[in-house]
Amino acid sequence: MxxxxxxxxxxxxxxxxxFCTAGFPQLNSTWEVMKALQDNxxxxxxxxxxxxxxxxxxxxxxxxxxxxxxxxxxxQLLFEQLRDFRKEIYVPVILMGxxxxxxxxxxxxxxxxxxxxxxxxxxxxxxxxYEFENEYGAIIKRYGLDFIFLITPETSEERIKKLDTLSxxxxxxxxxxxxxxxxxxxTEVEKYLQRLQNMQxxxxxxxxxxxxxxxxxxxxxxxxxxxxxxxxxIKALENATDIQSATKAFLSSIxx
Amino acid sequence: MVQTIxxxxxxxxxxxxxxxxxxxxGGAYIPEMLHRNVExxxxxxxxxxxxxxxxxxxxxLLHDYAGxxxxxxxxxxxxxxxxxKIYLKREDLNHTGAHKINNAIGQVLLALRxxxxxxxxxxxxxxxxxxxxxxxxxxxxxxxxxxxxxxMERQQPNVARMRMLGAEVRxxxxxxxxxxxxxxxxxxxxxxxxxxxxxxxxSVVGPHPYPDMVARFQSVISEEIKKQLKEKTGxxxxxxxxxxxxxxxxxxxxxxxxxxxxSVQLVAVEAAGCGxxxxxxxxxxxxxxxxxxxxxxxxxMQTADGQVVEPHSISAGLDYPGIGPLxxxxxxxxxxxxxxxxxxxxVEAAFNLxxxxxxxxxxxxxxxxxxxxxxxxxxxxxxxxxLSGRGDKDMSTYMxxxxxx
Numbered sequence: 244m245x246x247x248x249x250x251x252x253x254x255x256x257x258x259x260x261x262f263c264t265a266g267f268p269q270l271n272s273t274w275e276v277m278k279a280l281q282d283n284x285x286x287x288x289x290x291x292x293x294x295x296x297x298x299x300x301x302x303x304x305x306x307x308x309x310x311x312x313x314x315x316x317x318x319q320l321l322f323e324q325l326r327d328f329r330k331e332i333y334v335p336v337i338l339m340g341x342x343x344x345x346x347x348x349x350x351x352x353x354x355x356x357x358x359x360x361x362x363x364x365x366x367x368x369x370x371x372x373y374e375f376e377n378e379y380g381a382i383i384k385r386y387g388l389d390f391i392f393l394i395t396p397e398t399s400e401e402r403i404k405k406l407d408t409l410s411x412x413x414x415x416x417x418x419x420x421x422x423x424x425x426x427x428x429x430t431e432v433e434k435y436l437q438r439l440q441n442m443q444x445x446x447x448x449x450x451x452x453x454x455x456x457x458x459x460x461x462x463x464x465x466x467x468x469x470x471x472x473x474x475x476x477i478k479a480l481e482n483a484t485d486i487q488s489a490t491k492a493f494l495s496s497i498x499x
Numbered sequence: 500m501v502q503t504i505x506x507x508x509x510x511x512x513x514x515x516x517x518x519x520x521x522x523x524x525g526g527a528y529i530p531e532m533l534h535r536n537v538e539x540x541x542x543x544x545x546x547x548x549x550x551x552x553x554x555x556x557x558x559x560l561l562h563d564y565a566g567x568x569x570x571x572x573x574x575x576x577x578x579x580x581x582x583x584k585i586y587l588k589r590e591d592l593n594h595t596g597a598h599k600i601n602n603a604i605g606q607v608l609l610a611l612r613x614x615x616x617x618x619x620x621x622x623x624x625x626x627x628x629x630x631x632x633x634x635x636x637x638x639x640x641x642x643x644x645x646x647x648x649x650x651m652e653r654q655q656p657n658v659a660r661m662r663m664l665g666a667e668v669r670x671x672x673x674x675x676x677x678x679x680x681x682x683x684x685x686x687x688x689x690x691x692x693x694x695x696x697x698x699x700x701x702s703v704v705g706p707h708p709y710p711d712m713v714a715r716f717q718s719v720i721s722e723e724i725k726k727q728l729k730e731k732t733g734x735x736x737x738x739x740x741x742x743x744x745x746x747x748x749x750x751x752x753x754x755x756x757x758x759x760x761x762s763v764q765l766v767a768v769e770a771a772g773c774g775x776x777x778x779x780x781x782x783x784x785x786x787x788x789x790x791x792x793x794x795x796x797x798x799x800m801q802t803a804d805g806q807v808v809e810p811h812s813i814s815a816g817l818d819y820p821g822i823g824p825l826x827x828x829x830x831x832x833x834x835x836x837x838x839x840x841x842x843x844x845x846v847e848a849a850f851n852l853x854x855x856x857x858x859x860x861x862x863x864x865x866x867x868x869x870x871x872x873x874x875x876x877x878x879x880x881x882x883x884x885x886l887s888g889r890g891d892k893d894m895s896t897y898m899x900x901x902x903x904x
Contacts, residue, residue, distance in 0.1 A: 295806040347805030368530040397535040
């Protein structure tokens with residue numbers, strides 16, 4: 244049983260997934276941020292691989308990408324930073340990013356390195372399911388990694404079923420059609436989550452986009468297994484003087 | 500005439516396969532948030548484009564509003580200078596001053612048939628933004644144009660035109676603050692407005708079906724060239740067709756109906772900026788590697804780590820680190836020859852055309868003219884150059900150059 248399966252077997256609700264950007268706020272803070280997240284209650288860590296032109300992200304996460312790249316972050320460096328990280332980090336870790344840097348690193352090499360650390364899964368929002376089925380899915384599977392697909396309120400029922408079949412680890416439920424960090428009315432989101440709940444999907448559901456505080460986290464968790472917080476945490480890190488205490492303060496405002 | 504896409508493996512030059520591939524390039528690398536919009540477009544664009552009523556309205560507007568057909572002008576003095584026969588396809592004489600209006604009319608009409616109420620666009624030189632704002636004014640639609648801050652400064656007349664036309668010009672402040680970033684912002688807008696908005700992409704870039712759709716809307720250029728050449732020379736086939744390439748829409752339009760006529764040498768001219776190896780260039784086929792940018796796999800200027808680099812060209816319309824997937828395929832397969840011209844060569848070519856023919860070309864089009872120096876023509880060769888736009892918007896750059904002489 245891998246870490247994600249183990250987590251969702253043990254914990255079926257209020258799973259807290261927190262997004263952070265590798266190499267942000269400082270080049271070498273990646274491990275420290277992950278440790279702080281784990282120590283203060285994050286169940287999953289979604290580690291963003293910085294990219295110059297992230298399309299699905301709003302200004303806050305994009306700025307963290309730009310900062311990380313200015314800091315000197317690269318894919319190779321990320322794998323070096325994560326070497327031996329399992330000595331301290333035992334929660335599931337998902338690498339998230341855009342397809343282009345992964346293609347340049349070499350898709351198979353990327354999977355091989357990711358699996359050797361090991362991290363547990365990959366999210367590449369701009370890798371469409373056709374390309375996944377045609378070429379990349381087999382490589383991902385060969386290295387035993389989970390690949391997590393996104394669905395949105397605009398995704399048809401038929402397509403949701405298909406993406407649920409292809410997805411392993413969990414299904415990433417984008418709460419509303421928006422870039423990250425955008426505010427939308429949450430009652431609409433609840434209706435959508437109820438609809439998903441009734442579909443009897445095979446994967447656990449983790450809600451992302453628009454989850455920024457205790458109340459939105461709890462609303463998302465009413466109808467799903469958990470939720471991802473990204474933009475709000477990046478904002479907390481932007482102004483932090485101390486990563487440990489900023490993370491502790493932020494996560495306790497969500498969980499407690 | 501209804502055209503359908505043949506589900507072959509590799510696609511042809513004129514027609515990508517069902518997944519949007521021309522050879523190894525194309526596809527639709529989009530986040531799920533854009534899936535429904537892109538799928539809606541993919542499932543409907545050919546049906547709508549080749550619907551009789553649509554074609555009638557489109558052709559009428561091209562004729563009565565844009566002013567087509569644009570002339571094919573035999574440039575006698577320029578021909579003598581290069582000791583060959585040069586014809587200029589006068590896309591600069593279109594309403595709004597460039598070929599961009601062809602695609603803007605097509606896509607706005609298509610958006611109306613899809614029931615969209617709000618139009619967004621990205622723009623580099625501002626010609627696509629002006630064209631889109633123009634057609635939106637004509638049809639009474641809301642129009643928002645994203646434009647890099649750097650481009651807003653160097654193409655001020657076009658910013659003023661868009662505003663007068665009623666469009667909102669939103670500055671793109673991230674990254675290199677040019678066309679690439681304006682495109683990012685437009686895509687984000689589309690993600691946030693999935694129901695009522697159509698994104699009018701101005702070039703043959705973006706996820707499938709955009710490259711194919713834009714190439715088809717621009718193909719009127721080569722359709723007319725064939726007819727006009729037949730009248731003027733007795734043959735519809737020239738020896739050369741030359742065009743500048745940023746994303747590549749005027750080149751796609753000028754090449755389109757010649758793609759399968761292998762006797763016609765297609766020449767694409769990229770912006771070398773300060774020189775290909777200067778670190779200040781936008782010559783994507785020379786500096787790029789296969790990668791994914793703005794929703795399709797193509798050649799992309801990027802670091803070894805896969806970060807998109809900031810290009811440079813004096814011409815805002817060519818200042819783009821990618822190239823349409825059709826062009827990447829034309830490059831890889833050798834079907835088209837790819838040359839490049841520097842900022843300085845382009846400006847000199849602009850002055851030369853002005854002196855020889857009394858035509859002030861856009862900086863973009865001047866790159867195609869500049870490449871004449873690199874060609875070896877025979878006296879009887881027929882060379883068609885797509886003069887994609889006029890130079891009014893570039894007067895401040897040209898004046899600066901004059902003052903430095």
